[in-house]
Each structure stands twice: as structure tokens, then as C-alpha cells.
Amino acid sequence: MKYLFIILLFFSTIIFANDLYSFHSQKKQQQFHYLISHFRCVVCQDESLSESNASIAIELRKEIYRRVENNQSNSEITKYLVDRYGNFILLKPPFIPETYLLWLLPILLISTGVFIVIKMFTHQK
Amino acid sequence: MKRKATFIFPFILFLIIIVILYRGLHVNPHAIQSPLIDKNAPAFSAPSVFNSKKIIDEKIFRHHISLLNIFASWCIACRAEQSALMQFHDREPDVQIIGLAFKDKPDAVKQFLKNNNPYTAVIDDRNGTIGINYGVYGTPETFIIDQSGIIRGKIVGPISPEILKNELVPLINKLLKIK
Numbered sequence: 115m116k117y118l119f120i121i122l123l124f125f126s127t128i129i130f131a132n133d134l135y136s137f138h139s140q141k142k143q144q145q146f147h148y149l150i151s152h153f154r155c156v157v158c159q160d161e162s163l164s165e166s167n168a169s170i171a172i173e174l175r176k177e178i179y180r181r182v183e184n185n186q187s188n189s190e191i192t193k194y195l196v197d198r199y200g201n202f203i204l205l206k207p208p209f210i211p212e213t214y215l216l217w218l219l220p221i222l223l224i225s226t227g228v229f230i231v232i233k234m235f236t237h238q239k
Numbered sequence: 240m241k242r243k244a245t246f247i248f249p250f251i252l253f254l255i256i257i258v259i260l261y262r263g264l265h266v267n268p269h270a271i272q273s274p275l276i277d278k279n280a281p282a283f284s285a286p287s288v289f290n291s292k293k294i295i296d297e298k299i300f301r302h303h304i305s306l307l308n309i310f311a312s313w314c315i316a317c318r319a320e321q322s323a324l325m326q327f328h329d330r331e332p333d334v335q336i337i338g339l340a341f342k343d344k345p346d347a348v349k350q351f352l353k354n355n356n357p358y359t360a361v362i363d364d365r366n367g368t369i370g371i372n373y374g375v376y377g378t379p380e381t382f383i384i385d386q387s388g389i390i391r392g393k394i395v396g397p398i399s400p401e402i403l404k405n406e407l408v409p410l411i412n413k414l415l416k417i418k
Contacts, residue, residue, distance in 0.1 A: 119289075156376050169342070170377055173367045198374030200274045215259075226249055 118138055135179050146182045149191060150175055154205050273374055273382075273393045280307070280388050283369045288338075288345045288361040296364050299337060300388040304414050306336045306407075307382040308358070309370055311343040312351035314378040320397035324357040327403055335359040335409060341378050342367040383407070385414050 123146050137143040147164070153174065155166035163171050163178070174195075181191045207213045275281070280297050280368055287293040299305070308324065310317040340348045342379035345363055352358070364370055373382065376395060383392035392410050394402060 170375070173342070173371055175370070177371050195276060198372065200271055200374075202271050219256075223252070226252060230249060231245075 138183065142182050145188065146179060149182070149188060150179050153178075153195060153203050154206055156199055156203055273390070275374055275382075275390050276340070276393060278390060280384050280390050281363070281369075283372060285369060286363045287291045288340050288348045288363045291363070292346070295337075295360055297388060299360060300334075300384045302386055303335045304333070304386060304411060305384045306334060307339060307373075307379055307384055308336055309339045309341050309373070309375050309380045309382075311341050311378045312347040313343065316397045317379045318351075320379050321355045321357065323398045323400060323403055325355055326400070327398070327407065328357040331408075331411060334343050338362065338374075339369060341370040341375065383410055383414070385417070 135143075135146065137146065142210050150164040151162050153163045155161045155163050155168050155171040155174075157170055158166050161171075163174055178191060178195075181194065186194075192204075201208055201210070207216060209217055250324075251356060280300055282297050284294055284296040287295055300307075300362075306324075308320075310320070324336060327334070336357050336359060338352075338358040340361055341364050345365070348361060348363075352361070362369065379397050381394040381398060382390050383394075385391050391414060394406065398407065
């Protein structure tokens with residue numbers, strides 16, 4: 115029993131944030147769930163709003179809930195949050211000049227690796 | 240010679256990545272400038288903590304340089320900040336300090352400010368919606384707003400005597416000169 119409890123503790127970090135909210139339709143519930151898993155908890159290290167229990171994450175979830183229930187679209191809600199918290203609130207960084215390096219470096223590295231391997235093989239021949 | 244070049248190139252690339260990653264160690268991901276800087280202070284309308292019939296809105300920022308200090312009685316860092324704010328108030332009496340009581344009960348705020356009250360007015364934001372509208376991460380945070388209601392700066396965390404001297408006062412002096 116003791117061990118079962120300890121094992122269960124490892125699974126306790128997942129918080130189902132939307133359990134507290136009631137929605138007018140299932141579509142809105144899905145929209146809410148989609149949104150809170152795509153925004154960052156701004157005070158946490160790499161956690162989405164859906165996973166975080168930080169005070170600001172709770173407030174942001176409430177704000178998103180209010181806006182979803184007021185029939186706002188995903189892009190309207192995203193704009194509202196980005197205008198106030200910057201691109202940092204997006205878990206997936208947008209493709210803009212500041213993030214070119216972030217997005218393009220893996221491609222550059224892989225192609226360099228492929229290039230070197232091809233070179234080595236052709237040299238051996 | 241050609242073979243050498245194929246190995247030197249990835250080595251240089253490796254060094255560049257090391258430099259970039261090393262620099263990343265010293266970057267604070269939370270020290271991001273607020274996107275609200277150089278924009279109009281977001282509109283709001285809420286009662287005063289001291290008089291629930293008195294409604295305060297963003298027009299309060301007109302004609303004065305203002306500090307909008309987001310605080311709460313439950314926030315320990317805010318307690319430490321109060322003395323710096325009092326000091327600032329004595330030093331720059333023309334700058335109004337507006338408080339935003341973020342997610343707090345008016346009675347608790349009144350009790351908190353009983354002995355030290357640096358604020359010209361305190362806005363009741365018990366639901367935290369005004370704070371969210373200002374892109375607040377937590378308490379305390381302070382916005383510097385100019386005479387035409389435009390946000391000119393933001394300080395995240397408590398105002399220490401060093402921040403007061405090195406950041407706040409120079410910015411206020413700059414804004415006073417523009418006037």
C-alpha cells in the first residue's frame with residue numbers, strides 16, 4: 115500500500131486545469147484546452163498554462179476562459195496575449211528575424227553532417 | 240588539403256555554437272522588455288480601495304508623470320519595497336505613485352498601508368483583470384507612465400535603492416526635460 119502511494123505520487127503532477135470550468139459547448143472546451151496548452155506559463159521554466167499551478171497561470175487561464183466564452187477566436191486571444199506578454203508567451207516561437215538562427219541552425223547542422231559523410235565516402239572510393 | 244578543409248569547417252561551426260551557447264548562459268529569459276513600452280497605458284475602470292464609490296480610470300495618468308506600482312498585501316517583496324517608494328515620494332513629490340492592489344481584498348490593503356502609504360490613489364483589482372491587461376507576471380512590478388499616458392518603462396521586481404538611483408530617477412529626469 116505504501117509503495118502504491120509512492121508510485122502514484124509520480125503521476126500526480128498532471129493537473130487538468132479545465133475541470134474547474136464549465137463551457138457552453140464542447141467546441142469551446144476544446145478551444146480552451148488547445149489554447150492553454152499552447153501558451154507558456156510566463157514565470158515557469160518551459161511549462162504550459164495547462165500544466166502550471168502558478169498564480170499568474172491561474173489568472174491567465176481565467177482570462178482565456180472568459181474570452182473563449184465571449185466567442186473570441188484563437189487569433190484574437192493570441193493577439194491579446196502577445197500584445198501584453200510578447201512572443202515569450204508562445205510555447206512555439208514564431209519564424210521571425212530574431213528566431214531565424216533557432217529554426218535554421220538544425221537544418222544547417224544536418225546538411226553539414228550529410229555533406230561531410232558524402233565527402234568521406236567519395237574520398238574513400 | 241581538401242580533406243583538411245572538410246574537418247576545419249565543422250570545427251569552426253562547433254566553436255561558433257559553443258560561443259552562442261556560452262553567451263546564452265548569461266541571458267535571463269525572464270528579462271524581456273514589455274511590449275507595452277511606448278504604447279498608451281491600457282484602459283481600465285475600477286473603484287478606489289479607500290472609497291468604493293470613487294471610480295478610477297486611465298485618465299488619472301494625464302498631466303503627471305506617474306508610477307503605476309502593482310502590489311499586494313500578501314506579497315513579501317512589496318513590503319520591502321514600500322520604504323524605497325516612500326523615499327522616492329519624498330524626493331520627487333511631483334511624480335504621482337498610483338497603486339494597483341493585485342488580487343487583494345480592500346481591507347487587507349488598508350491594513351497594509353496604515354503606517355506607510357506612498358500612493359496618491361490605490362486601484363482595487365481584486366480579480367486581477369487589470370493586472371493581466373498590463374501584462375503583469377507577478378508582484379511587485381512598476382510602470383513608468385509619462386504626462387500623456389504613454390508607458391515609458393517597466394521595472395520587474397521590488398524597487399531597491401540601486402534601481403531607484405540608476406534606473407528610475409534618470410528616466411524620470413528625462414521625461415521631465417521633454418515636458
